[in-house]
Amino acid sequence: MTTPRQTLTYLRHLFDHRGIRPNRRYGQNFLIDLNTHDLIARSAEIGPEDVILEVGPGAGALTTLMAEKASAVVTVEIDPAMARLTREATSGLPNVRVLQMDALARKHEINPEVLDNLRAGLAVAPDRRLKLVANLPYNVATPIIGNLLVHPELCPGLIVVTIQRELADRMLAEPHSEAYGALSVTVQALADAELVRILSPKVFWPRPKVESAIIKITPNAGKRAAIPDLPWFHDVVRRVFTLRRKNLRVVLYSLWRHHWSGKPQVDALLESIDLTGDVRAEALNVQEFIDLAEALRTRLGPSALELPDPDDTGSPEYDYHPDDEGDGDGDGGGDGPDGGCDGGGGGEG
Structure with missing residues (x-):
């Protein structure tokens, strides 16, 4: 043919x-x-x-x-x-x-x-x-x-x-x-x-x-x-980056609020993998994200997986590009879109 x-x-x-x-x-x-x-x-x-x-x-x-x-x-x-x-x-x-x-x-x-x-x-x-x-x-x-x-x-x-x-x-x-x-x-x-x-x-x-x-x-x-649990790792990375301008102490405490008695517990978990609560997601390398996801999985247990998907609650998409100006502990944490349909792919000709 x-x-x-x-x-x-x-x-x-x-x-x-x-x-x-x-x-x-x-x-x-x-x-x-x-x-x-x-x-x-x-x-x-x-x-x-x-x-x-x-x-x-x-x-x-x-x-x-x-x-x-x-x-x-x-x-x-x-x-x-x-x-x-x-x-x-x-x-x-x-x-x-x-x-x-x-x-x-x-x-x-x-x-x-x-x-x-x-x-x-x-x-x-x-x-x-x-x-x-x-x-x-x-x-x-x-x-x-x-x-x-x-x-x-x-x-x-x-x-x-x-x-x-x-x-x-x-x-x-x-x-x-x-x-x-x-x-x-x-x-x-x-x-x-x-x-x-x-x-x-x-x-x-x-x-x-x-x-x-x-x-x-x-x-x-x-x-x-x-990576012991790929879906969990993927989910943690997505969620953490929805609040990329905030520090990890605030992010982890906010995302899994019912699993902590207070922010000192968050700090203790981060210290166990040689991170501090003041660091932001955008500063972590790939291995540090792997370590973070596994530490959270061990600490929080299966019930942590029951969180609503960020996309189902109106949270920013995980791959969106940041355009907010909020500081690490502020309320401005939204991410802006990456261009959507104005790009060149999509529909092979």
């Missing part, structure tokens, strides 16, 4: 013929540079044993390219119009399954139907391995990557994705930097990440307002094994 290469001219003609327009709500900016398609697929080192998860396939350009080499491609598209285009582009490829649905069941949970389809693809042979390869919609990039990294069963062997450059910078950021946050800690604690290429807005249609980046994330089995 010969699939047309999806250039700007091809996509515009296709969309005009179907009466389709890029949907800002879904963060649809279509990758129109053919060399970049090839670079993404090449960086993912796709082979016949690979089951590929692709979120946001758009018109199916990257899908068809990957299906030529992979054992199976499970592609997830929330937009019905784009899902139809992907099905048409892959109609002669029996190893492609197109799911028209939201890839997320909620902010921090992958859709169970998506996971079931991945399990089915992996179960065909014992040597099958999962990879996430996609031009990710920016509005779901962080929860998709974060949830898969901490998933106890379906953590990919490799992640190669196009995302907003600012998001890639956060993944690689160091403590004390403005970009350092929960996403930095999660990625660096569980994987090795490298920047493959910075992408100009010119390689997308419509052009986004910001640069994009291809990033390659390789989950590290040794790093994962060093």
Whole structure:
């Protein structure tokens, strides 16, 4: 089967013929540079044993390219119009399954139907391995990557994705930097990440307002094994960074108020792992976060897991960028969003 290469001219003609327009709500900016398609697929080192998860396939350009080499491609598209285009582009490829649905069941949970389809693809042979390869919609990039990294069963062997450059910078950021946050800690604690290429807005249609980046994330089995409870670690990091401008004494006491008799108990726990109550989350390195999460798990016990999710209580998202000016003990602790749908990924073209 010969699939047309999806250039700007091809996509515009296709969309005009179907009466389709890029949907800002879904963060649809279509990758129109053919060399970049090839670079993404090449960086993912796709082979016949690979089951590929692709979120946001758009018109199916990257899908068809990957299906030529992979054992199976499970592609997830929330937009019905784009899902139809992907099905048409892959109609002669029996190893492609197109799911028209939201890839997320909620902010921090992958859709169970998506996971079931991945399990089915992996179960065909014992040597099958999962990879996430996609031009990710920016509005779901962080929860998709974060949830898969901490998933106890379906953590990919490799992640190669196009995302907003600012998001890639956060993944690689160091403590004390403005970009350092929960996403930095999660990625660096569980994987090795490298920047493959910075992408100009010119390689997308419509052009986004910001640069994009291809990033390659390789989950590290040794790093994962060093964290006794991955979901708990992920949750602690998310919660602590919702109050990143406050010091740890205030943050930990506020988050688990009913588990302490007073702030001296918080100080004692922090001192046991060589931290002080005056330090802020943005100053902790990855190992210190690992130590903190384990000390809290040991001290607080299973009931600490019963806290409402921050996203369900109106708290800031864990990957949001801080723009408050509150001091360490003040009330200003909100984080500001990172740009959402104005970015360039989301809807492969």
